[in-house]
Amino acid sequence: MATDPTLSLEDFVAAAAPGSRLIGLDLGTKTIGLALSDLGRGIATPLETIRREKFTLDAARLLDICQTHKVGGMVIGLPLNMDGTEGPRVQATRAFSRNMAEKTDLPMTFWDERLSTAAVTRTLIEADRSRARRAELVDKMAAAYILQGFLDRLGYLQLSTSPRPRFAIHDDDPKD
Numbered sequence: 344m345a346t347d348p349t350l351s352l353e354d355f356v357a358a359a360a361p362g363s364r365l366i367g368l369d370l371g372t373k374t375i376g377l378a379l380s381d382l383g384r385g386i387a388t389p390l391e392t393i394r395r396e397k398f399t400l401d402a403a404r405l406l407d408i409c410q411t412h413k414v415g416g417m418v419i420g421l422p423l424n425m426d427g428t429e430g431p432r433v434q435a436t437r438a439f440s441r442n443m444a445e446k447t448d449l450p451m452t453f454w455d456e457r458l459s460t461a462a463v464t465r466t467l468i469e470a471d472r473s474r475a476r477r478a479e480l481v482d483k484m485a486a487a488y489i490l491q492g493f494l495d496r497l498g499y500l501q502l503s504t505s506p507r508p509r510f511a512i513h514d515d516d517p518k519d
Contacts, residue, residue, distance in 0.1 A: 347437060348444035349451045355416060356497065358450035363415025366390075366408070367490025369456065369482055370420065370436050375401060376482030378490045379412055385498060387490035389483035398439075402446050409449060417449055420456030420489040454493045462488060 350358060359365065362382055369376035375393040380386065390412075393404055408414070419440055422432040440451050464481055472480070 347440070349419070349440055349453050352452060352493075352496070352500070355450050355452040359416035361415075364412055365416050365418055365490065365494070366405075366412070366414045367418045367454075367486040367493070368405075368420060369486040369489055370422075370439055371395070371482060372435075374482045375405070376484070376486035377405075377408065378483060378487035379414070380490060380494055384494055387487040387494055389480070389487040392482040398442055402443060405443075406447055409447070414449065417443070417451045418454050418490050418493045419451060420486070421453035422456055425457060452493075454489050456485070456489045 349355075364382060365380040365384060367378040367380075367387060369378075373395055375395060377390040377393065378387045379390050381388070390408070393401060395401055409417075419436060421436055422430075424430050436453070440453075443449075443451065466484075
């Protein structure tokens with residue numbers, strides 16, 4: 344069995360080009376939802392949904408998007424079972440990442456995607472979107488949900504490891 348090409352969060356951050364965007368992927372059997380981060384890696388935005396064909400065509404489209412948007416790394420949703428175990432969809436996701444690693448040097452990491460589609464679907468229902476509109480949006484919005492979770496964790500880690508600024512309160516009010 345080939346080795347897993349994905350990196351830990353810390354190694355991924357070190358390997359991703361500074362000042363580049365990250366791309367989030369929600370892999371499905373029929374589609375791949377895509378989302379992009381901003382350059383500051385704070386906000387994820389839904390981008391598009393790729394209709395899956397053959398892997399080589401899917402990979403070519405994905406790499407074209409990565410080049411166009413100057414992507415520095417891929418965050419791939421890992422569809423763990425609710426109890427944290429790995430099922431067939433996880434194996435398919437791992438196979439996808441191994442195959443992508445043969446086509447690109449972009450760093451890749453996994454992010455737990457449990458309930459991402461359910462959360463997005465619930466939001467779209469609450470927004471009173473039609474079934475057809477939900478089907479059109481759900482994959483790329485799930486990718487944004489996955490990527491935003493990663494970005495939030497990344498931001499938290501950066502805050503917890505950076506020195507805290509010191510603030511002084513000056514009372515320069517001349518009335519005193």
